[in-house]
Amino acid sequence: MSKFLVWGLGVSGRSAVKLLRSKGYEVYEGDDKEGKDFREFLPLVDRVVLSPGIPPKHPLWKEALRLGLDVIGELELAWEFFRGKAIAITGTDGKSTTTRLTYLMLSKFFKDVEEGGNIGIPFSEIVLKNPECLAVLEVSSFQGKTLKSFRPIGGAFLNFSTDHLDWHPNLEDYLQSKYNIFSRQKEEDFLAVNAFQEETKNTPTKARKILIGEKEAHIKDGKGYVFGKEVFSLERLKIVGMHNAMNVLTASVIAYTLGVPEEVIQEVAYNFRGLPYRLEYLGEFNGVRIYNDSKSTTPNALRSALESMPDHKVILIAGGKDKGMNFEDLHTLVSKKVKACLLIGEAKEKIAKAWNKATDIYLFNSLEEAVEKALCIAKGGDVILFSPACASFDMFRDYKERGDRFRALVEEFYEVYKN
Numbered sequence: 178m179s180k181f182l183v184w185g186l187g188v189s190g191r192s193a194v195k196l197l198r199s200k201g202y203e204v205y206e207g208d209d210k211e212g213k214d215f216r217e218f219l220p221l222v223d224r225v226v227l228s229p230g231i232p233p234k235h236p237l238w239k240e241a242l243r244l245g246l247d248v249i250g251e252l253e254l255a256w257e258f259f260r261g262k263a264i265a266i267t268g269t270d271g272k273s274t275t276t277r278l279t280y281l282m283l284s285k286f287f288k289d290v291e292e293g294g295n296i297g298i299p300f301s302e303i304v305l306k307n308p309e310c311l312a313v314l315e316v317s318s319f320q321g322k323t324l325k326s327f328r329p330i331g332g333a334f335l336n337f338s339t340d341h342l343d344w345h346p347n348l349e350d351y352l353q354s355k356y357n358i359f360s361r362q363k364e365e366d367f368l369a370v371n372a373f374q375e376e377t378k379n380t381p382t383k384a385r386k387i388l389i390g391e392k393e394a395h396i397k398d399g400k401g402y403v404f405g406k407e408v409f410s411l412e413r414l415k416i417v418g419m420h421n422a423m424n425v426l427t428a429s430v431i432a433y434t435l436g437v438p439e440e441v442i443q444e445v446a447y448n449f450r451g452l453p454y455r456l457e458y459l460g461e462f463n464g465v466r467i468y469n470d471s472k473s474t475t476p477n478a479l480r481s482a483l484e485s486m487p488d489h490k491v492i493l494i495a496g497g498k499d500k501g502m503n504f505e506d507l508h509t510l511v512s513k514k515v516k517a518c519l520l521i522g523e524a525k526e527k528i529a530k531a532w533n534k535a536t537d538i539y540l541f542n543s544l545e546e547a548v549e550k551a552l553c554i555a556k557g558g559d560v561i562l563f564s565p566a567c568a569s570f571d572m573f574r575d576y577k578e579r580g581d582r583f584r585a586l587v588e589e590f591y592e593v594y595k596n
Contacts, residue, residue: 178202182218184237185209185228189251192301193226196255199305219244226254229295229319232344250323252316255300257326261289261309264431265316265327265358268335268371270478271424272296273452274416275335276315278428281445286437287311295320318354319344328361331434333369333389333427337376338477342501343568356381369394369430371423387430389423394430401426401446403433409446416451417458418485425449454580456482456564462591464557470564471580476502479566483507483514491515491560492551494544497567497579499524504531504566511535517554519547523571544572544579548586561587 179202183193186208197204205222207213215237219225224247231238241248256263264283266276273296280292291303294314303312314329318341334355345351359368362384371377372390380386387393394403401409401422408429411422429442451457454472461467470482479495493515504527511518512535519539520528529538541547551561563583565576573579 179224180222181205181224181226182207182215182222183226184215185231186211187228187230189299189301190226190228192299192305193251193254196258196301196305197226200258216240219246223247224249226251227323229317233322233346233350248323249325250320252294252300252314252320253324253327255304256324258304259300259308259312261307261311263312263314263327263329263332265294265314265329265332266335266431267316267318267321267355267358268333268377269338269340269475270481271335271420272315272317273472274421274455275333275424275428276313277452278425278445278449279431280313281449282428282432282437282442283311283313283435285441285445286432287435316358318351321356321358322350322354324357326361327358328363329359329366330362331367331369331384331431332359333431334359334371334377334380335424335427336371336477337374338475339503340475340477340500352376359384367434369427387434389427389430394426396422396426401429403429406433406439408433408439408442413447414449415447416449417456418481420481420484421451421456454576456485457580459584459587462552462587463555465552465555465559465561467561467587468563469580469583470562471569471576471583473564473566474500474568474576476504476507476566479564480507480510482562482564483510486514486560486562488513489516490558491562492555493518494521494547494551494561494563494583495566496520496522496525496528497565497569498522498571499527500568502566504528507566508532508535516559517551519550521547521572522565522567524567528566544582545586548583549590552587552590 181204183206205218225241284290289310291310292313293303295317296315359382362382366384368384369387372388399411400407457469459467491514511532515536517537525540569576569579
């Protein structure tokens, strides 16, 4: 029987340990933060389960491969004990929203549907709870990199743009890690892909491809169509932006392909208010609408947010930890949409240089200072948009803590101004 080393004891790592021990395996565990030396465990095991946060350049990954050990991630591990069927959703942006929409549509019609993966519940927890379910999984490129036998019956590759170059050695590795998610699909499976990008259209898979944006599934005259049938109207959606409309369309394609009726798809689409931290509407204060888009960790995510906003009305708060991103490509859009840009974090100087002369730019040392300035200069009809386009790790634990802090600051400063 195999012996395992699980390295990285975040949520997914702890779940992997729990799953393995429930199956009677001998498991060693550790984490860089604990100060343990992984080398003491490698002679004792033949398989290594790595946390998604551990990059290929990590010495453990390199040493395990040198020794000929099998290196996998938590998602692949869970798949080995799974007896149900999986839907896999990936892409640079929009994964979580599309995963949640797909889950809601499927769970309203089918029994035994679970949601997890990169969003919320680790796949190992799903396998422990309901190993024969239909699992709707958000799958990241980190998870895709270590997959070896995972085969989803359906799914979606939403979009592709530069990201995670602090983890992947290069852009090609990032793309191939996405492709690996679907590389074991068979002819009877299906995959919805973005028709407007060559990277997604060219996904290597034996599955039937459904092109999102072409005849089989498209948006025209404010209506979403799937296989020739009108399934939703954009004006009745509660989430804003064309990128979100495409997320709804993709989820509708997956649900419809699996047999979910149009009325169920519509009910979910029209009642869905979005996920926290993703263009989350916080309310209107003194005529100023405020959106919390803390999940925006790439320039492409910021692009989608800005395209949803009125021209020359946006007070933008952005910045954080740079992931090797190109901000120059947003210069024209920023000049069109942004009235003032308030920058924070490690990347603030880089972004300020990239957007030079596009708009009025201010640099701050904290989110508190930026929020206070935004509330001071915003006038009725303006929009305050917190969409960092960067990772959060320079100032916050994660995007959730960052988003929670933004929400609290808005409420705190608004109370001060109101009184």
